[in-house]
Amino acid sequence: MTDDTLRSALVDYALRLGDTSLVLGHRLSEWCGHAPELEEDLALANMALDLVGHARMWLAFAGETEGKGRDEDRLAYHRDGFDYRNHLLVEQPNRDFGHTIARQFLHDAWSVGLYERLASSANPEVAGIAAKAVKEVRYHLRHSGEWVVRLGDGTEKSRAIMADAFDRLSRYTDEMFEADGVERTLTAAGIAPDPEELRAGWEARVDAVLAEATLSRPAIHGRQTGGRSGRHTEHLGHLLAEMQFLQRAYPGATW
Amino acid sequence: MYTQGLDAKPADNTIPFNRTDPELERRFQERVDAEEKIEPRDWMPDGYRRTLVRQISQHAHSEIVGMLPEGNWITRAPTLRRKIALLAKVQDEGGHGLYLYSAAETLGVSRDELVEQLLSGKAKYSSIFNYPTLTWADIGTIGWLVDGAAIMNQVPLCRCSYGPYARAMIRICREESFHQRQGYEIVMTLAQGTPEQKRMAQDSLDRWWWPALMMFGPSDDASAHSAQNMRWKIKRFSNDELRQKFVDATVPQAEYLGLTIPDPDLRFNAETGHYEFGTIDWSEFERVLKGDGPCNRERLEARNKAWDDGAWVREAALAHARKRESRAAAQNQAGARGRA
Ligand SMILES: [Fe+2]
Ligand SMILES: [Fe+2]
Numbered sequence: 001m002t003d004d005t006l007r008s009a010l011v012d013y014a015l016r017l018g019d020t021s022l023v024l025g026h027r028l029s030e031w032c033g034h035a036p037e038l039e040e041d042l043a044l045a046n047m048a049l050d051l052v053g054h055a056r057m058w059l060a061f062a063g064e065t066e067g068k069g070r071d072e073d074r075l076a077y078h079r080d081g082f083d084y085r086n087h088l089l090v091e092q093p094n095r096d097f098g099h100t101i102a103r104q105f106l107h108d109a110w111s112v113g114l115y116e117r118l119a120s121s122a123n124p125e126v127a128g129i130a131a132k133a134v135k136e137v138r139y140h141l142r143h144s145g146e147w148v149v150r151l152g153d154g155t156e157k158s159r160a161i162m163a164d165a166f167d168r169l170s171r172y173t174d175e176m177f178e179a180d181g182v183e184r185t186l187t188a189a190g191i192a193p194d195p196e197e198l199r200a201g202w203e204a205r206v207d208a209v210l211a212e213a214t215l216s217r218p219a220i221h222g223r224q225t226g227g228r229s230g231r232h233t234e235h236l237g238h239l240l241a242e243m244q245f246l247q248r249a250y251p252g253a254t255w
Numbered sequence: 256m257y258t259q260g261l262d263a264k265p266a267d268n269t270i271p272f273n274r275t276d277p278e279l280e281r282r283f284q285e286r287v288d289a290e291e292k293i294e295p296r297d298w299m300p301d302g303y304r305r306t307l308v309r310q311i312s313q314h315a316h317s318e319i320v321g322m323l324p325e326g327n328w329i330t331r332a333p334t335l336r337r338k339i340a341l342l343a344k345v346q347d348e349g350g351h352g353l354y355l356y357s358a359a360e361t362l363g364v365s366r367d368e369l370v371e372q373l374l375s376g377k378a379k380y381s382s383i384f385n386y387p388t389l390t391w392a393d394i395g396t397i398g399w400l401v402d403g404a405a406i407m408n409q410v411p412l413c414r415c416s417y418g419p420y421a422r423a424m425i426r427i428c429r430e431e432s433f434h435q436r437q438g439y440e441i442v443m444t445l446a447q448g449t450p451e452q453k454r455m456a457q458d459s460l461d462r463w464w465w466p467a468l469m470m471f472g473p474s475d476d477a478s479a480h481s482a483q484n485m486r487w488k489i490k491r492f493s494n495d496e497l498r499q500k501f502v503d504a505t506v507p508q509a510e511y512l513g514l515t516i517p518d519p520d521l522r523f524n525a526e527t528g529h530y531e532f533g534t535i536d537w538s539e540f541e542r543v544l545k546g547d548g549p550c551n552r553e554r555l556e557a558r559n560k561a562w563d564d565g566a567w568v569r570e571a572a573l574a575h576a577r578k579r580e581s582r583a584a585a586q587n588q589a590g591a592r593g594r595a
Binding site: 022026029030032033034035036037038039040041042045046048049052053055056059072073076077096097098149150151153154155157158161242243245246247250252253254255 | 332578
């Protein structure tokens with residue numbers, strides 16, 4: 001494998017992780033000031049802060065590795081949807097607190113497994129970012145998992161909302177375990193795990209919590225993927241239009 | 256200030272002082288005069304307790320409602336660094352709300368009661384948060400002017416006679432001054448930026464200057480019970496004194512930025528060493544405080560919507576906690592039977 005192949009795989013991989021963190025962080029930040037209780041407002045903001053922080057590390061790393069002078073903001077604010085590489089799961093709208101929590105939980109159960117593996121990546125920068133992020137995503141998983149249990153095993157209404165949320169969102173989860181040339185290149189170089197290897201751990205984490213929540217993992221109907229190569233749902237365009245507004249409206253300005 | 260509703264006339268000549276015990280009052284006042292802190296279990300006059308509950312809860316409500324205008328720009332922050340800084344700032348304000356509700360609870364009211372008063376529109380919060388955030392520059396201006404004005408008022412409150420309030424204020428003030436610097440830095444970046452950014456900064460200052468001055472509350476001769484609050488050391492400086500301090504500190508900052516304060520009467524008086532400024536439109540202040548400001552309805556609606564939308568979540572959390580308790584109790588019983 002040439003240095004160029006490896007380099008471009010690393011850039012793509014970092015964009016996938018960075019965009020996924022950024023889009024999810026952005027979604028969580030939409031809650032600020034509107035959560036069901038004050039403590040939860042602060043907790044959602046905390047997770048959003050962590051995730052946007054992870055996004056900054058990944059995007060900065062992607063830009064440096066690429067070597068074309070794109071920094072984190074160039075990457076975040078000046079790419080259109082078809083260049084965004086996030087999972088479809090995280091761009092799904094907040095809907096209500098239950099859907100937000102289900103989305104978060106499905107993602108966290110994946111990112112904990114991933115970051116634990118990436119922490120021993122052959123690439124020291126990747127390992128460094130993962131080692132820092134893993135502590136935070138473990139906390140996120142605990143938090144979202146606790147809410148899944150509370151809401152699943154709460155009232156009839158809350159249980160119905162959570163069942164609906166998992167039903168709606170499950171179709172987007174397979175994407176997290178997909179691999180293409182990017183992952184295969186990095187797996188061969190010992191830089192990233194084979195995504196499929198993360199599946200068993202994810203299922204175990206998800207099933208354990210769902211069982212406690214008196215829910216079960218729904219069968220996947222109409223599996224959706226494509227975010228990792230820039231094919232998104234309708235929701236991402238609106239998110240980007242809002243997020244990128246100032247940078248687009250005032251090109252070249254410093255903020 | 257964040258509690259300006261307190262001294263708006265004819266607000267509160269109604270606070271009754273029923274538990275009059277001259278001896279206890281005399282000892283209480285002695286302790287206050289000696290700068291001792293009054294703690295939750297200490298005897299205190301009813302009026303003192305009520306004034307504090309109202310002041311602290313208005314302050315808490317202001318922090319919470321204040322999350323809305325700034326939260327309006329989190330999803331549109333122009334860089335990732337700014338996005339994080341703004342989100343963290345709004346989160347801090349929520350944290351301030353939390354400490355302040357806790358401080359109010361030490362006086363024997365529950366957070367639920369206080370929140371209920373906010374949601375029903377009965378409780379007041381600072382008039383400033385009923386103005387809209389129309390551009391990114393407003394995020395800078397709010398940090399610079401609104402947090403700046405808050406600091407002027409709150410630093411003296413760190414020495415408030417009531418211990419829990421004073422301690423909450425110490426923590427809060429540290430964060431507010433960070434917010435203020437951050438806001439000023441945003442405005443500075445705009446003021447030194449492109450002509451469009453500079454216009455954005457000036458427009459923002461034009462809209463926020465007078466409402467910021469109103470944050471200090473009515474002028475001293477119209478203020479209802481400053482004197483008693485001064486005696487109780489709940490208040491240390493009068494509204495006008497604080498407003499003057501704010502103007503004196505802020506005008507040079509605006510000059511440094513190359514921005515114009517929207518007040519043709521503003522001038523420096525070399526003799527007094529203070530800036531003199533034009534007349535505040537108190538009718539606007541009264542209107543906003545009464546509920547007819549540009550965004551009063553939106554703010555209350557947003558708080559009510561968050562609360563109502565969250566009802567099923569809070570109910571579920573409660574139901575789950577009860578189930579846990581009864582399961583644990585059943586287990587304990589089974590355990591006890593097993594040992595018997
Ligand atoms: Fe605050
Ligand atoms: Fe603040």
